[in-house]
Amino acid sequence: MPITTDDVIEFLHRAADMLHENKEYLTELDSAIGDADHGINMDRGFQTILKKLPTVEDKDAGTILKTSGMALVSSVGGAGGPLYGTAFMQAGMAVAGKYELTAEDLLAALDAALKGVMMRGKSKPGEKTMIDAIDPAVTAMREALEKGATTLQALEQATIAAEQGMKNTIPMIAMKGRASYLGERSIGHQDPGATSSYLLIRLMTEMAREKQ
Amino acid sequence: MPITTDDVIEFLHRAADMLHENKEYLTELDSAIGDADHGINMDRGFQTILKKLPTVEDKDAGTILKTSGMALVSSVGGAGGPLYGTAFMQAGMAVAGKYELTAEDLLAALDAALKGVMMRGKSKPGEKTMIDAIDPAVTAMREALEKGATTLQALEQATIAAEQGMKNTIPMIAMKGRASYLGERSIGHQDPGATSSYLLIRLMTEMAREKQ
Amino acid sequence: MKKLINKPEDVVREELEGMALAFPDMIKVHFDPNFVYRADAPVKGKVAVISGGGSGHEPMHGGFVGVGMLDAACPGQVFTSPTPDQMLEATKMVDGGAGVLHIVKNYSGDIMNFEMAADMARSEGIRVLSVIIDDDVAVKDSLYTQGRRGVGTTVLAEKICGAAAEKGYDLKKLADLCRKVNINGRSMGMALTPCTVPMAGKPTFTLGEDEMEIGIGIHGEPGRERMKLKTADEITEMLALSIIEDPPYRRTMREWDEAKEEWVDVTLEDPPFKAGDQVLAFVNSMGGTPVIELPIVYRKLHQVCEKKGLKIVRNLIGPYITSLEMQGCSITLLKMDDELIKLWDAPVKTPGLRWGM
Amino acid sequence: MKKLINKPEDVVREELEGMALAFPDMIKVHFDPNFVYRADAPVKGKVAVISGGGSGHEPMHGGFVGVGMLDAACPGQVFTSPTPDQMLEATKMVDGGAGVLHIVKNYSGDIMNFEMAADMARSEGIRVLSVIIDDDVAVKDSLYTQGRRGVGTTVLAEKICGAAAEKGYDLKKLADLCRKVNINGRSMGMALTPCTVPMAGKPTFTLGEDEMEIGIGIHGEPGRERMKLKTADEITEMLALSIIEDPPYRRTMREWDEAKEEWVDVTLEDPPFKAGDQVLAFVNSMGGTPVIELPIVYRKLHQVCEKKGLKIVRNLIGPYITSLEMQGCSITLLKMDDELIKLWDAPVKTPGLRWGM
């Protein structure tokens, strides 16, 4: 069952709700090694997406995602804004013009998002950032699809990998973003960006499961 | 037994010690209705007097007192400095040129000090200031001397009156100085300036008793 | 007590040493007795303007010494009036032959010490007139207190009189101008937090986590009311209305009468503000207030003035008459006319206030 | 949390409204997206200089907009980088046809948002060059972190580049000048107390009654060391020596290459200070520091510079790059030459910095 633009829009709505619910949690994580605003930032960004959605509801998935990315870029600020904004914009470019997405399209979008974050943040895996959640998820999904898994199965693998990647950030020393100034003191804390990324991937999987 | 310039100098030394010992106490009183510096101010002023004394040790009582007054004026600041400074300078003028002081000279000096404070502070009895200790003391001493009392007896009366005057400031509403801004809230606190004035008058009496 | 100081007793001297090192083109500092004076003093033929008071209110007064403002400033210990010998020596140092104006804030200590200094200077042949600033509307009566305290209007009077002296006003005219600024300027302040005098080592007063003091003095003197914390808009409106709606204020002050050669009592009355007035609006930080908060106060002040028909023609926003690290603000409104506007706009070059040069 | 604000989410907007009301002769404010720009923008034929960053550091940057300094400033939420659309719209508004210089502080958020804005502006046909300020010697390595943070030197770069733009420097020459200021300027700060971001409602960090943080960043980022409180002289000496004895610092930064039309990696190295250097000494208040304490710090800084053979030829003392109500200070030393001195002395007229006009 392909993913429709309605599904994409539903995802954005539910993501906004989910991030709003996790606002305190993400901010709490950011207060340990950052500046205590990641939850506030994500919430503000996704509320802005909701405001922009009506203008693109009948457009292709690429336009919807690009518009969402621009909404994030222009409302979040900080590091989270350009990173998630670029991720959504690149994901949108990867599926430009499409009204229905296959599992491969979804993988391409996620991969483009990952590359976008790496390009924008000049970062790579192992630096205690959101990349540590997204990168293993993309790899797991690709491998699952190559092995013939269904969309749901592939997403489930991606979620497991993202969760593991998120947890792997705990013992890491931060080398990017504000947390890097803490040096050794950043050890022992879970990265907020990796956490929000995991939550978004998990939400995709939940929706896929419900649509079964 | 007349009062010599040596007695005056001894008084200033002992006053300096006594005020140093009462520094915290006076400051504590001032913290309730003023700015918590009266003890610090008096201590600084009398230490400055001690520094100036060697230059006038062989001079007349008037010069010694005027020099002390100037030392207070130039080192204390605030309200206490000009008030006590003027008191000592006026007292000095009242006994200018004298090397020995009678009880009447002492009364004249105290009276001049009182007038000096009233002139400088534009104040009168009943306003919750040092005047409320000095004014009754001067009256008591005058009345005692008129009735034929000895110097010691007259000073003893002055001390009793000063103590009573000091205690009378407790229920008063302050109408001069910083305490006046407290209005009703100044009631219930003993005026620091009246306290230091009482302590100085009591010291005079103690010295007269020892010299008997 | 957390402070960027060395020994508490050295704070004032070391601050003055730092000022002397930092601004040698504007000021010089004399020690024992302590005063700050214009680098080019005395300016021949110009009336000299002097002020002074306890330290802890920086940049006032030492930071206002320089071309177009004060000729000298006498700093006392923190929150303690300076001594007359400071004012006397400063007066002698900066007198350019045209006399000296003493601008004195209405605190008993300041008044008495300046009075003695003026007497001494006159006995040495220097013409001195003194004008008292008493603009704090938080103090309501003058009968049972020392009267209104001198606060924000002092800064404005120093700037305006400094400019007038530079333009050649004579001593009499300058004193009249200073009195005019005083009766047309009114202020009120508030505090969110107290401050700690270095020598005392503990806060001068305490406030609960949700309390503020409205009508506070610059040494932490109690104000009109201690109340629950309110929003910036509510606070600003309270301060502004207290100032704008203040009824005519009448008090008797001692001034030197040059003809009679004695101190005489002078009765002065503040004319109330009225719709149509042009004003200078001064939002002052108590010292520890985040800079970002001052425009928020100014914004509401602008709205209140507009509603009351007052037109803000000039403004000043920042920490100019402070109380160490106290958080809070004060508002001063000064009714302006063409003379005052011209003098306000005139060039000034001091460590704490500068424009036009 | 005690603050002179209304709703925490309205702080930035209301501050901007207050600034617009207070300084209409110097600045205008654009809302949605938010930016402050010169009242007379665009100035035809002049390169425009823009900066921006999180709010809470006032007067930086909005208070530095005006003749002789910035053409526009983009304020983010408190301690949060602004968004690219702010910089894009500001860039379009102030471009006078000669291109725009973006002065960017080295924080990942600022870098990324400014980079996106520059790309967008170029795609709309505006020449944009960006120079990054990274002068905080508290950060020792650039390999395992984002690199040194941009702090006090930013203020000096904005003043100097603003003056140069006014004098007709072209875009390329202005970017070179800005880079020169950056590699010759170094800073370090310290905090006695934390500060509270309005939206957070509680302090960003905590310090014991007898503790201070040495090497702190302007958002309360951890410094080099948390230690027992020391005297002003000891603190000043620590900061000054960390700056003066800082070894050559090398880092790679991304800059736009106009010939190649792409972002390229540029490696820069700070030349160390040496005896005989002329310097500008900048003592900055973190916002809540009593004004009286700054000259005490300057006094010792002067002594340390003298001992190390550095000659202070200019100075700046006050709250210019603040962290809300944080108490503490930072020191910046900038090696000066005739070009920089001339540009520093040039007239400037902004809400936060003003002289010569």
Ligand SMILES: Nc1ncnc2c1ncn2[C@@H]1O[C@H](COP(=O)(O)OP(=O)(O)O)[C@@H](O)[C@H]1O
């Ligand atoms: N250079 C970077 N590359 C990738 N991710 C980054 C980078 N810098 C920061 N991040 C991510 O951003 C998260 C912080 O986002 P947020 O708190 O919204 O922004 P800010 O740090 O500006 O306050 C971090 O937890 C980290 O996952």
Ligand SMILES: Nc1ncnc2c1ncn2[C@@H]1O[C@H](COP(=O)(O)OP(=O)(O)O)[C@@H](O)[C@H]1O
């Ligand atoms: N106008 C006045 N006349 C007489 N005494 C005064 C007057 N003003 C203040 N005092 C006295 O001075 C005392 C305070 O002295 P001190 O604390 O040294 O000065 P300050 O008030 O400047 O801190 C008061 O307790 C009061 O007795």
Ligand SMILES: [Mg+2]
């Ligand atoms: Mg954050």
Ligand SMILES: [Mg+2]
């Ligand atoms: Mg006192």
Ligand SMILES: [Mg+2]
């Ligand atoms: Mg006092």
Ligand SMILES: [Mg+2]
């Ligand atoms: Mg942030």
